[in-house]
Amino acid sequence: MRTLLVGIDAACFPVLDPLFEAGATPTLDRLFADGVAGRLESQIPPWTPSAWPSLYTGVNPGKHGVFDFLTFDGYDWDVVNHSHVREHALWEVLDRRGLSSVVVNVPVTYPPREFDGALVPGYTAPEDPECHPAGLLEDVRAAIGGYSVYAPGELSDRDRGETIDGYREAARMRGEAFRYLADRFDPEFGFVEFQYTDTVFHELPEDDGAIRAAYAAVDEQIDAILEECDPDTVVVASDHGIGEYDGYEFRVNEFLRNRGYAETTRGGGSLPSWSSVVRNNLMRGEADADRTPSPLERALDLAARVGLTSQRLGAALEAVGLDDLALEYVPDDAIRAGTERVSFPESAAYMRSRIECGIRLNVAGREPEGVVAPEEYDAVRESLIEALREVRTPDGEAVFDAVLPREAVFDGPYVEDAADVVLVPADYDHYLSSLLLGDEFGEPWQSHNHKRYGIVAAAGAGVDASAGVGDAHLFDVAPTVLATLGVPASERMDGRPLPFVEPVGTERYSDFEGGPAAEAVDRDVERRLSDMGYLE
Template identity: 55%
Template sequence: MAETNLDVLLVGIDAGCLPVFDRLCDDDIPNIRSICDDGVAAPLESQMPPWTPSAWPSLYTGVNPGKHGVCGFVTYDGYDFHVVTGNDVEEHSIWSLLDDHGVTSVVVNVPVTHPPEEIDGAVLPGFIGPEDPRCHPEGLLDDVRDAIGEYRVYPTYSREDSDYTDAQKMEEYTDLVRMRGEAFRYLADENDPEFGFVQFQKPDTVFHEFEGDWNKVTTVYQETDRQIGKILDECDPDTVMIASDHGMGPYDEYEFRVNEFLRDEGFVKATRGGKGMPSWNPIQEELREGKETTTWEPNTVERMAATAAKFGFTAHRIRTALEKVGLADVARQYAPKNVARTGNEQVDFENSTAYMRARTELGVRINLEGREPEGVVPPEKYDDVREALIERLSGVQTPDGDPVFEEVAPREKYFHGKNVENAPDVVTIPNDMGQFLSAQLLGDYFAPPNEPWNHKLDGVFAAKGEGVDPDGIEERPHPHLFDVAPTVMSALGIPYSERMDGEVIPVVEDAGATSYPEHDEMDDAAVEEEEEVEERLADLGYMQ
């Protein structure tokens, strides 16, 4: 392998955080530990909401979601939804700004980068894109596969797949981590970039799928660290940084069903049947199968469940009945995927006053007249409705008498910019991020948390190498997610955008801000690509 000219390497570890690092043994993560111990490490405050599809664009653009426009796994056209793509990110990425200055980049597996931007270098998109993503330059994915063998974005199995043992699933995890490292090293060798960005997603996913099983977490981190070590050895960056989109920790309180509470408070109206609540999950399976899908429509069986629900035969009722007579396995085996989504009660968005669209948005949307297609709240009543929502949600307590929410606030506290209307009107932050929020209508307000491990607000920032002053962190011991982009650009000696919401973390010299052109609207090629995707989906029966 030829020697590279890599000035700055940014390693993204999804859900990476100091509490997890501290629990791992030195032998498990020697390379991560070396960067943290020999350089500088600090907790990195995430944004609202602290979830992958919104937080990574915030990290790589340096702006809040109110500016870049992505607030969750899906975005909305009225009450309908589609999965977010790179086209929904309406602000310049680090690598596009560097490209303006003639700085080359290699970007591998960063979420929400499909379709890719055209730069001097290479972009291999990751999570939330399709299994065979369009890359830059054209043909790059085939080149990567020819060079390293198999390369995939997603596992070959779904979480519900009982044909895979845990050992086989963990082999899939480590294979996917290895693919990221091998692809980055190959592309760095081919392109000789000055900036590199490789992201590892599995340190997050392993907590969600395996509920914090520490042996499995350790296995994933061992392989992640191994790949980081190989990149450091072969690419020899002058400066290396680690950053994450959020942290990870136990959720040992309750699941709180926000829309059930809002229904009893008179804000939510319910309906039976329909398409189901907005979610990334049904779309993910189609992406994993290689389809460039952007939305989800029920199949025949799922539509039948929706029709049955109108007569009271909900999937929830049927499954509960089977479980009560000891037939839980039968319920799982014969319930087609997504039937629960279409066969249960749903929020009637058009006729509701306010509702939680999706739990990962961490907020409530008002059905505002003139903004939503069937808005029922007149603009002059908006402030009154929002104040009522804030007051009532702020007072919710768990069965133990503890507050559910640490803060219930108007969106202006966390979102500002040209895309602020994409954000929820009321931000609902769980107390200590320990309560699991649900948007489903499932009866009681409270239940055990759906996942015992989930996202926390503090991720991690670490840096080591040329130009890094470890003492500088004392001036800002708790940096913010938005600070990563201006810090990376400053480390390269390139002025960052004055539109960025973050500041340079004072471990590197501030290169200063400058004015960059506004982000361009979607180009003709991207529009044509989306139209082609819709046509293919229509041919397959996914769209009408």
């Protein structure tokens, strides 16, 4: 193996430095010390579904087309997958240069496209995903004693020990699967990603022991991979950082409703949103047209029409400590029937999904039932931007570092798919929410979440440790990896090789020609995304 790329989701120096000092991650500590390491600026938005495609293509979301865990067609939505990534991935570029690759557990790589090598997809894939080549998953499971994309069962059904054991088992499966495939396919390039270094901060954020266990398990697998695969060059990178959110939860759609931009509805509605009461119990958000609503659903829907919504019922139950009891006995469909939510067709502007970090205008001729006239677009958007720039927390601090038109952030053929207004929370200390909860501000639902800066490190052949990483950006990872393999970067890439490698120049690669987008086939993926707080 000539180059190994190790992806560690959410890794950053505020997390790693204490682990290095405690001796919990000796392999990573050694790589960072012997080579070069520094801070890696993520993109906007700094979230898994968009950031990993940016890392492995070297282009911004306006060029590859993925901005969120969700993709939208008018007001309809689906979970993104690799068919929505409209640019060549690293391993696809290498395939065109006659180099083979093994890729394991990288998010948004399902369904895989043809290339020389092997791929086992990661996050947003179904639990039993199609791999490349066909039948590979069965071989992997037979060789290493089982393989799963996600942890088994519900988080609520696992105690702390079982959850930590799950992190260790996930790391083992990724590491052993990668080593098995590297031995079988003998690739020039390898890419393995570890996801649970992010998951632990969503599930057990205050548990230092759990965080240490998750990272120690990953470190052990990296050590075994280095021992068996002996790569000439190792690059370590993360998609973003993670840390404490010590600000406020800002409910964007409440802000828009209060200023006349957003209209609401009840029951089956427009947003992929299921109410604060069922935040950890995501099910399919669309009503089944063939089923008859239960009496309880009809009663809650009637109550919602006169103002007694699920949110208000949930707040009342929570105040007296009965919210968990209600969740145990009240079906999710019944709760959704009484949930107030934003109506896309009737609104001038709305937040579709909090992970998108932005606001979409409902433009006539662009959206199916648009209400903003095209000639009014610029004026409406500028007025909205100015209003958001002035938003202050209850403590008088600015909520946003920047509120920008999308073309100031993205460029490329898919900018139209982005939110019209892009929101950058101040230091990423404020939690953005799309939920309607009565007040514009509240306590952040999650204590920890994504931050703008991750890490990049490299060691081995051709790495000039004295050169540093410079102002490293997420888009620089792909051209840097290509340079370690003597392969020119694509002219379309937004990044450049980092200072510690010798650049090889650029080349015009063939335009991306993908097939039609594949629909999501496993609704359990949506539930898992909700469990992590990615869908509300």
